[in-house]
Amino acid sequence: MLNVARHKAIQKNLDVKFIKGDMRDLRVGAFDAVITIFNAISHLTKADFIKSIRSIHKNLNAGGLYIFDIFNLFYLLKDDNITRLTID
Numbered sequence: 001m002l003n004v005a006r007h008k009a010i011q012k013n014l015d016v017k018f019i020k021g022d023m024r025d026l027r028v029g030a031f032d033a034v035i036t037i038f039n040a041i042s043h044l045t046k047a048d049f050i051k052s053i054r055s056i057h058k059n060l061n062a063g064g065l066y067i068f069d070i071f072n073l074f075y076l077l078k079d080d081n082i083t084r085l086t087i088d
Contacts, residue, residue, distance in 0.1 A: 024051040030061045036068045 002018050009016045019028055023036065024044075034056050044052060056066050076082040 023055060024048055025055055026059070027055075028059060031059060031064060032061050033065045033067065034060060035066075039069065039071050041068055042070045 002020055005016075006018055009018075019026075021028065023040070036056075041049060041052060053066075060066065076085065
């Protein structure tokens with residue numbers, strides 16, 4: 001996916017720094033916000049989730065914000081809820 005992102009950045013003439021790492025122990029700086037999307041954290045074990053939250057916290061400025069999403073597959077499949085899903 002990083003290769004795809006790099007290619008798109010080049011196509012759009014964007015100067016973007018991409019970093020490959022593991023959210024469980026990545027140290028890349030201090031940010032006002034960290035975002036993980038598309039269910040990135042829902043695949044972790046409980047122990048790895050805790051490691052990730054701690055690691056993310058260490059990469060946030062004081063008062064920083066962490067935003068993530070988690071989709072519940074069982075809910076989405078029940079009663080065809082997936083067809084009523086909205087993303088704002």
